[in-house]
Amino acid sequence: MNLLEAKDITKIFGALTALDKAGLVVKENEFHGLIGPNGSGKSTLLKCIAGAEIPTSGTITIGGTDITTATSPERSRAGLSIKFQITAILPQLSVYDNVLLSLQAGESMGRLLTSKSRRSLDPKVLELLSRFRLSDRPDELAGALSHGQQQWLEIAMALARDPKVLLLDEPTAGMSPQERRATGELLAPIKATCSLLIVEHDLDFIKDICDSLTVLDQGKIVATGPTAEVQEDPRVKEAYLAHA
Amino acid sequence: MSQAPASRPGRRIIPIVEVALLLIALPMPWMLEEFWVLFATKICILALLAISFDLVWGYAGIMSFGQALFSGVAGYVTALLATKSEVTSIFVLMPTAAIVGLILAFIVAVIVIFGRRIPSVVFVAMGTLTGSYVIERLARGWSWVGGQNGISSLPRLTAGSFEIEEGTVFFYLALGTLIVTYILVRLLVRSQFGLVLAGIRQQEGRIAFFGYNVQSYKGVVFSLAGIIAGVSGGLYAFHEGFVGPGQLGPVLSTQVVLYVLFGGVGTLVGAILGVAIIELISYALPQIDWLGADVTAFLETGWPVVLGLLLLGTVMFRPTGLIGLVVTDRERIGTFGRAKVARQPGSTP
Numbered sequence: 108m109n110l111l112e113a114k115d116i117t118k119i120f121g122a123l124t125a126l127d128k129a130g131l132v133v134k135e136n137e138f139h140g141l142i143g144p145n146g147s148g149k150s151t152l153l154k155c156i157a158g159a160e161i162p163t164s165g166t167i168t169i170g171g172t173d174i175t176t177a178t179s180p181e182r183s184r185a186g187l188s189i190k191f192q193i194t195a196i197l198p199q200l201s202v203y204d205n206v207l208l209s210l211q212a213g214e215s216m217g218r219l220l221t222s223k224s225r226r227s228l229d230p231k232v233l234e235l236l237s238r239f240r241l242s243d244r245p246d247e248l249a250g251a252l253s254h255g256q257q258q259w260l261e262i263a264m265a266l267a268r269d270p271k272v273l274l275l276d277e278p279t280a281g282m283s284p285q286e287r288r289a290t291g292e293l294l295a296p297i298k299a300t301c302s303l304l305i306v307e308h309d310l311d312f313i314k315d316i317c318d319s320l321t322v323l324d325q326g327k328i329v330a331t332g333p334t335a336e337v338q339e340d341p342r343v344k345e346a347y348l349a350h351a
Numbered sequence: 352m353s354q355a356p357a358s359r360p361g362r363r364i365i366p367i368v369e370v371a372l373l374l375i376a377l378p379m380p381w382m383l384e385e386f387w388v389l390f391a392t393k394i395c396i397l398a399l400l401a402i403s404f405d406l407v408w409g410y411a412g413i414m415s416f417g418q419a420l421f422s423g424v425a426g427y428v429t430a431l432l433a434t435k436s437e438v439t440s441i442f443v444l445m446p447t448a449a450i451v452g453l454i455l456a457f458i459v460a461v462i463v464i465f466g467r468r469i470p471s472v473v474f475v476a477m478g479t480l481t482g483s484y485v486i487e488r489l490a491r492g493w494s495w496v497g498g499q500n501g502i503s504s505l506p507r508l509t510a511g512s513f514e515i516e517e518g519t520v521f522f523y524l525a526l527g528t529l530i531v532t533y534i535l536v537r538l539l540v541r542s543q544f545g546l547v548l549a550g551i552r553q554q555e556g557r558i559a560f561f562g563y564n565v566q567s568y569k570g571v572v573f574s575l576a577g578i579i580a581g582v583s584g585g586l587y588a589f590h591e592g593f594v595g596p597g598q599l600g601p602v603l604s605t606q607v608v609l610y611v612l613f614g615g616v617g618t619l620v621g622a623i624l625g626v627a628i629i630e631l632i633s634y635a636l637p638q639i640d641w642l643g644a645d646v647t648a649f650l651e652t653g654w655p656v657v658l659g660l661l662l663l664g665t666v667m668f669r670p671t672g673l674i675g676l677v678v679t680d681r682e683r684i685g686t687f688g689r690a691k692v693a694r695q696p697g698s699t700p
Contacts, residue, residue: 157560183562195557197550199684207688208550211543212562216571219544225688232688248681268562 110135110302111156111187111272116165118151118326125151129328130165131304131321133272138294138303140313140334143323144346149306150192150276152323156304157189157274158182169272183212186271190264192280192306194257198250202241202260205249206232209264231267239263239293255286259293266297273297275305279312291316314338322346364678368620376526380519388522390634392590394627395525399532399583400603401610401622403576408608409617410540411572412552414472416604417459417479420486421577422584423599425451427490429585430502430594439509441524445585452581453574460570469555469565480601487600501595508589521590528586529623532579536619539575546687548572552617612666615674618683624673632658 111133118126126148133139143149154160156167158179167175169185177185197205210228211219218224236242239259244252249260258278265273278294279287287309294303294316307313313320314334321331324346330337337343376395380388400422407413425448432438432447463478464470491499508515515521539545547568550558559565588594597603614625636654640647650657669675671683 179559180562180564183560189560195554197553197557199553199680200546200549201686201688203688204546204549204686207543208546208558209561211546214543216544216567219547220539220542222542222544225543229688246686264561 108135109133110137111167111169111304113152113156113167114165116152116155116162116167118148118155118160119163125326126155126162127326128165129323129326131328131331133302133304134319135302136298136300137319138298138305138317140317140320141304141306141323142310142313142320143329146325147323148326149323151326153274153276153304153306157187157191159191183268183270187274188265188268188270188272189274190258190261190276190278192276194254194261196249196252196257196261196264198248200249201246202236202249202252203232203245205260206235206263206267209267210235213268235263235267238296240289255282255289258282258286258290262290262293266301270301272302272304275303275307277307278305279307279309287312363682365618365620365674365682368624368674368677372620372623373530380522385518388518389590390630392517392522392525393587394630395522395529396583396586396590397607397610397630398529398623398626399525399586400580400607401614401626402529402532402536402619403579403583404607405611405616405619405622406536406540406576406579407573409611409619409622410545410548410552411569412472412555413464413569413573414476415479415573415576416476416601416608417483418576418580418607419599419601419603420459420479420483421452421455421580422587423490423594423603424455424486425449425581425584426588426594426598427496427502430505430588431496433505433589434502437506439506441508441510441515444508444589445582448581448585449578450581452577452579452584454577456577456580457570457574459577460573464569464573465566469559480604483599483601483604487596490596490599497595499596501593501598503593505589505592505594515589517590517592525586525590528582532582533619533623536579540619541685541687543687544568545685549684549687609662611672613662613672615672615678615683616670618672618674618678621672621674628673629658629662632661 109132114130115128116126116130117128129148129152131141141149141153151160155162158177161176166173169187172185174182174185197208207228210231211224214224233242236245239262241256241260249257252260262278279290282290291312305317317334319332320334320337322329322337322343329346330340330343379391400418404415404418407415428451429444429448432444438444459479459482463475490496496502515524540548547563551565551568555565610625610629611622613629615621636657637651639650665672
């Protein structure tokens with residue numbers, strides 16, 4: 108079943124057409140990769156889906172709900188979660204408080220004022236920290252973690268509220284090969300509950316974890332489909348993979 | 352030169368400063384002459400206003416140059432009730448001051464904070480500054496509220512048949528109000544709600560992606576701060592026996608910003624320290640007569656220059672204010688989850 112659909116997305120910046128009727132479909136429990144050469148428009152498409160940019164035309168839906176012009180909280184309520192390329196953890200808060208902050212986002216203001224859920228959310232915070240190999244550092248400042256651990260913390264935060272779709276923008280950028288491998292291992296289990304749309308330059312990483320791919324070039328879709336098929340598509344090889 | 356935050360929690364200094372200030376304040380009426388009791392009362396009342404600004408700027412990242420607007424209008428409304436309707440009951444006037452502050456802050460929040468997209472710090476600062484300026488001009492030109500002269504000779508506040516005189520009784524009223532407000536605001540900023548505020552201050556855009564309606568949180572904090580400013584304005588009017596246009600405008604609003612920047616943003620206790628030290632220095636500088644005749648003559652009129660340089664130096668070299676000299680960023684920002692869960696009864700460490 109289709110979960111996330113971006114249809115005929117056009118984005119124009121002044122004289123530049125960054126996206127020209129581009130689109131993609133992410134199915135339930137699917138890891139979908141979005142790739143393309145530099146300047147192909149993949150980050151713009153991700154930003155349009157995330158709400159950081161509003162498309163000039165086209166529609167974006169999640170589970171049938173139109174989120175094309177929705178605000179960030181509305182997108183979150185629709186089941187979308189995002190981890191941008193630049194790490195956006197809260198460096199002056201503890202690792203624990205970072206996860207708690209994302210986890211409690213569904214609580215009403217009144218409950219937060221009286222700290223009603225602080226205790227009940229504790230096991231879930233600890234479980235997420237354990238899943239993302241941070242259980243030995245809950246009291247440490249998030250800003251004191253290594254780059255790779257900060258990325259994992261942010262993924263843990265993005266997954267805290269059990270989103271339907273998680274958008275990841277270059278999650279392994281700046282990581283060591285070991286951290287990259289570990290990131291793949293950490294992401295694999297979420298497929299049971301969440302779909303993934305991932306923009307990544309590391310093609311080996313993409314090929315390892317993605318079920319399907321969409322390839323963009325100059326703002327247009329070159330190919331989309333199962334990873335194995337797209338890899339063999341001559342247009343893709345010409346546009347991107349051959350130059351990679 | 353902000354202090355590098357310790358990666359793990361360390362010794363807590365803020366509670367020590369809080370207790371020390373309380374121990375200094377409590378016996379004041381028995382130890383000081385009446386002038387200094389009146390002076391300390393004024394500090395307590397201004398500290399309320401400073402806490403209202405620290406709440407919006409230090410905790411929610413809203414740069415408000417309009418806190419005097421909320422306190423000043425509340426002062427005017429209560430003064431008008433007292434002079435034109437002969438209402439002097441503290442049980443009517445102080446809740447009225449709080450409600451006026453709340454309503455005004457909410458109206459300003461609707462104009463400058465609420466909206467589909469997050470407003471910039473500069474937009475909010477200019478919006479609140481403009482509001483403060485406009486209301487001051489309005490008061491200066493409106494004879495029904497006393498025009499340039501304001502409203503003077505206010506009657507004393509009453510509690511039943513008891514008159515609340517300036518001096519010891521008013522001091523404890525102001526100190527009690529300050530303590531209760533401080534505790535409530537401390538609970539607020541250390542609650543899960545406070546964690547959201549900490550997030551807004553550090554990564555406003557990111558917080559929205561978690562699903563928080565950032566503007567709603569800011570609007571609520573801004574309105575709550577309006578209540579505190581309103582109570583401060585009501586107390587100030589009846590303590591001084593006067594309310595004038597100067598209490599509404601940008602000068603007092605900016606003074607409040609300076610109190611908090613000097614004492615230490617985002618600590619609450621820093622706001623109180625800032626008020627106390629700036630007010631004491633403002634009083635003491637023109638009195639100095641042991642530095643030679645020329646210096647004394649200069650300080651009589653030029654003391655604001657010295658004070659300004661002192662403030663500038665503090666803000667430049669210690670952006671976290673005086674309290675930042677003894678309190679780490681880690682303690683200032685605090686923890687919200689694990690340590691507190693561990694302290695709750697029935698929890699396993």
